Amino acid sequence: MYIALKILHVAAVVIFLGNLVTGIFWKMHADRTRDPNIVRHTVAGLIGADRWFTIPGVILILVGGFGAALIGGLPLLHTRWILDGIILFTISGIAYMARVVPLQRDMLRLARAGVESGNFDWDGYRSLSGQWNFWGTIALLPPALAVMAMIAKP
Numbered sequence: 045m046y047i048a049l050k051i052l053h054v055a056a057v058v059i060f061l062g063n064l065v066t067g068i069f070w071k072m073h074a075d076r077t078r079d080p081n082i083v084r085h086t087v088a089g090l091i092g093a094d095r096w097f098t099i100p101g102v103i104l105i106l107v108g109g110f111g112a113a114l115i116g117g118l119p120l121l122h123t124r125w126i127l128d129g130i131i132l133f134t135i136s137g138i139a140y141m142a143r144v145v146p147l148q149r150d151m152l153r154l155a156r157a158g159v160e161s162g163n164f165d166w167d168g169y170r171s172l173s174g175q176w177n178f179w180g181t182i183a184l185l186p187p188a189l190a191v192m193a194m195i196a197k198p
Contacts, residue, residue, distance in 0.1 A: 045111075045115055046112055046115045046116050049107075049108045049109075049111040049112035049115060050108065050112045051108075052104055052107065052108035052111075053104070053105060053107075053108030053109045053111075053112055054108075055104070055108075056100075056101050056102075056103075056104035056105040056108055057101075057105055057187070057191060059097055059100075059101045059104075060097070060098060060101030060102065060105060060187065061184075061187060061188065061191070062097075063093055063094075063097035063098050063101065064098070064180075064183070064184050064187075065184070066093075067090045067093060067094075068180060068184070070086050070089065070090070071086055071087070071090060071173075071176075073086070074086035074087075075173060078164075078166060080155050080158035080159045080164035081159055083151075083155045083158075083164075083169065084152065084155035084156055084158070084159050087148060087151045087152045087155055088152055090148055091148055091149070091152065094145075094148075098140075102137070105133070109126075109129070113126055124198065125193045125194060125196070125197045125198060128190065128193045129190040129193055129194055132186035132187060132189050132190040132193070133186065133187055133190055135182070135186045136182075136183045136184070136185075136186040136187045137183075139179050139182040139183040139186075140179075140183040143175070143179035143182075143183075144176065144179050144180055144183050147172055147175055147176040147179060148176065150172050151169060151172045151173060151176065154168055154169050154172065155169065
């Protein structure tokens with residue numbers, strides 16, 4: 045059971061981080077077009093990918109990680125690399141829920157308005173996009189560091 049939960053945990057991390065990284069790629073690709081239709085479609089896709097991959101990935105990461113640690117007899121708060129991973133994952137979750145999600149909704153709303161009116165507020169979108177880039181980095185780097193901690197087990 046320990047190995048099964050560990051495999052679940054690692055697979056979920058791959059899906060979770062993979063979705064974050066590919067989301068960044070596609071958003072950058074869409075932004076370069078300056079086409080509100082493409083931007084709208086891409087941001088809607090980011091939100092959908094979060095529903096299908098990011099949120100389930102978080103759940104599976106937690107189930108697999110906590111389950112493997114408990115079955116493996118690893119004390120969660122007294123095993124440094126596990127505690128570091130929990131702290132880093134929490135920082136990521138806070139940044140994601142508090143800033144990334146609202147910014148994605150605002151970017152989608154702005155892109156939809158641009159498509160409907162034929163007048164895309166590129167400056168407003170660029171401001172939201174810059175904030176999304178910053179908070180997205182805050183949401184991405186901690187779990188990437190957590191992966192390193194889990195591998196290195198310092």
